[in-house]
Amino acid sequence: MLFLMNDWVMQFDQKAMVQDLIGFNVRDITFPQVLILGQELYAEEPHLHLRQPEQARKLAAFIMAKQPDVNGVLFIPPHQGCNPKDVTVRYCNVAFDMLAQLLNVQETHKSGAWANREVWNKLGRPARA
Template sequence: MLFLLNDVVFDLDEACPVTPADARRFEKLDFDYVLQLGCELFAEDPLLHRNDPGRARRLAWLISERSPDMNAALFAAPSVACNPDLVEPRFCALPHVVMQQLQAKGRRLNAVAADRAVWNRLAA
């Protein structure tokens, strides 16, 4: 399964980003807790998806496990070390074709390209 986190496409089918023991521990987490965790992580580092792809991939996996219909998430933080309440999360379900197109862009996919293709935050 492909998952878009901000402007990085992760292939969650490559290998499970958590151990089986961790997966069992995470079963108890509900979506609201995962949402809060995502806001806290991106409040700490708004470029988490670029600076710590392993951690970002685990977050993407958690989101997809809690809400299998979603395959894209955006966590927009206004600054580094901001209050997690200021992080704006968005989620959506994208057609597989769109996800493949985004993945094909690879390193050329950036915040502006992802915004134009998915989020439309910069349109005004």
């Protein structure tokens, strides 16, 4: 399974995703609550997906459990330690072949710049709430 978290494609299997959710009553958590959790995590660590990949993977598992069509999310904190409400959130569904291409480029160049250009920049600027 592939998931785009900010500019980094994460790869994990469904068994690992289920393991990440054990101990949580996923039914009681809403999709907006999962996004708020992501805002809180990214307010503390703006590079969560790179510096704490296990936390990011669990967040991705929650997102997919609540919205199976979502396989890409972007959290944009203005700075570390900001108010979680100031973290901009975007999400989308990225075609599997695009995710596979992004993963290939990422593994070859060790960069997520292509993900930003090919996914997030093409969606336009996010609206501020």
